[in-house]
Amino acid sequence: MEAISPALLHAWLAGRSLARGLPAPVADRGGYRVDTRSDSEYCRWVFAASHPDLSALACEVDQPGRLIKLCGDDEALRRLLPDGWQVHPPAFFMQAGSWPGSRSLPAGYRCETLLVGPVCHVAILGEDGTSAASGYAAETSEALVFDRIVTAPAHRRRGLGAGVMAALRAMRTRHDVPELLVATEEGRCLYQRLGWRVLSPYATAERAA
Known part of the structure; x- marks a missing residue:
């Protein structure tokens, strides 16, 4: 695995916000914040790497629906959080390499x-x-x-x-x-x-x- 640069993380977040009709990410607390404002999520902070402000932020958040995300494994994130936080199932930040040739759809599609x-x-x-x-x-x-x-x-x-x-x-x-x-x-x-x-x-x- 490799370190994710803030620039690459911002590139993904900006594209994701466009794809979902969300506000663009803004720099905040050493990471980026996206104000999602959905029924299930108020906002999210996303960090390219561990940062001192992540732990301070987690101590300030006192309501659900405010997500903290890290380009790192679950244990790395848990170590930065106080009690009272739940870690979601893992996900993976990925980049395309060489693609295979195009494929035809099965009949009927x-x-x-x-x-x-x-x-x-x-x-x-x-x-x-x-x-x-x-x-x-x-x-x-x-x-x-x-x-x-x-x-x-x-x-x-x-x-x-x-x-x-x-x-x-x-x-x-x-x-x-x-x-x-x-x-x-x-x-x-x-x-x-x-x-x-x-x-x-x-x-x-x-x-x-």
């Missing part, structure tokens, strides 16, 4: 693409017109960021996730920026088969309600 400014949405539809797989990507001057790659349970193990990724990548206009995402444990397996590599674990903690 079709791909629809919607491009709105720098954000692309891809949906793979089944014969009945329902969504079988989908995902988003946002392109900035710093990165191409993939987000919310999902395959419906009934359509898994058919290469549809790889099809979504390929369709999103085909819409890019820049070839000189890193391609980034954060994956769950399950998603990591798919992306590694596509030539992606893990740069760092990505840990999340939230104050218990």
